[in-house]
Amino acid sequence: MDTTAPSSDIPPKVLTLLMIVRGKGDSREILLGMKKKGFGAGYYNGFGGKVETGETIEEGAQRELREEAHVEALDMERRGVLRFIFDDNPQPWEVHVFHATEFSAEPLESEEMAPVWFPTANIPFDKMWADDVYWYPLFLGGKCFRGELFFTKTTTLVKHTVEEVPGPPFTWS
Template identity: 35%
Template sequence: MSEPIETCLVVVTRTLEGRTHLALGEKLRGFGQGRMVVPGGKVDPGETPRRAAARELFEETSLRVNDADLDARGVVTFAFPDGGGVDMRVHVFVTDAAAGEPKDSDELLVTWVPVDALPTSRMWPDNVHWLPAALAGGFDEATFTYAADGATLASHTGI
């Protein structure tokens, strides 16, 4: 197994009509195309995960957040030992301080989704494990291992 790619995810929360919502996007291209995902992406060389998270959030959604307003909630490793995907080490951040209104990008069609009505059938199967933990205050580290098809969650540890 090669060294996992360093990436980040930003869980953006906002209260709308008395309910907590998350900014999710339908992935338009690349790995996970068609799934509903949390904004995020690769950490560039020389960049901290926190800086990458703020940059990726803006690039994918036009939402702006100060690095200091990103709350680190844990690190997730996604493993694809039989192919079907690229191993990733993902730094998870949560914020309720994102400014602006989300706009679609060439990467995501962005929408606000109520936390109590997440489209889990359209999301990666690991989301039902790490996302509630991140929203509840965080976790240390977790690992999610996928089967050869790259879509079926084979096992998970840490949450």
């Protein structure tokens, strides 16, 4: 697999990922969803997806959270951006990662996702995307970050870089 950056003439697909964290100290929990269908089915993940035409990235993150867990984040903040490069897809993905601690209601299951609270000390990384183990510590540590993640055959992580950055805005230029 060629693990160099994709051609700059292919604009990235812009997506979002939003996770809610509640509690303090050793009692903190993170809300993840078991993906029930579509891309990523069978994996736990945050809530998110494609930013639609006419939406800001933030609006897309909120819409996806409403659609997938029936809640709204009340204090959403951007923590990171991840660039995914797949050997079987010429278009890179640019995923904007958000954090929230306050939300409008108790999460409910949707057609696409089944929400589950996990203690932050017991995140089920063995049932998640292979890259998550590398950036979640920064995310949960309150840090801002960016990373590039190279996959072969869609799900096999072959190379990654993840680094802490001073804060928004997050760009690739």
